[in-house]
Amino acid sequence: MTGNGLLFIVSGFSGAGKGTIMKELLRRYDNYALSVSATTRKPRPGEVHGKDYFFISREEFEKMIREDALIEYATYAGNYYGTPRKYVEEMMAAGKDVILEIEVQGAQKIKEKMPETERIFVTPPSAEELRRRLTDRGSETEEEIEKRLRRAVEEASYMPLYDFILVNDDLDRAVTELHGLVCTVHDRSVHRQDFNREIKKQLSDMMRGGN
């Protein structure tokens, strides 16, 4: 990796408003790259191939797994979801902070491979509000909503593993808070790398000088 781009994971209950937060973050600031995942789920109305997801078949997905073209993947509500490796590596090398909007199992896998990754969990202020948002979205059947709520119960047990809990009760505030967090983490990382480089140089100069 040549650039200073960092990797951030944003997870959260389905219906927590992650997608809306991400869209607003990208609209406001230009230092981000949002990874577009591959999935075997069918597109919702208005979703665009290559923008919201790469909508592919199970065969194509399984081929990507075999070819190691995914950094991580998981199944969610009966479908595959995965992060294509190429884009993430290219963007980080170009110095962009890359955000992966992924569920909890994928987040675990990334953390094992890349422990320095900062993880953020997005949640609505209450369970009742979560159900309301899922229902209001109108894109899932009653059965699908129940499936997602049951999944939320499991996901809640992963929350303590996250570095930061972002309560999404106000879009503007949530976006500002997330951007602030990314900036803090980014600056801390740059400072650590700069300082490390400098102290190593000083030490090697000192040793060469025989002091």
Ligand code: 5GP
């Ligand atoms: P949805 O069907 O609502 O778009 O997404 C369902 C879940 O899959 C969400 O929690 C979303 O964050 C997660 N997801 C989306 N893309 C990926 C991915 O590439 N990998 C993993 N592990 N989860 C993903």
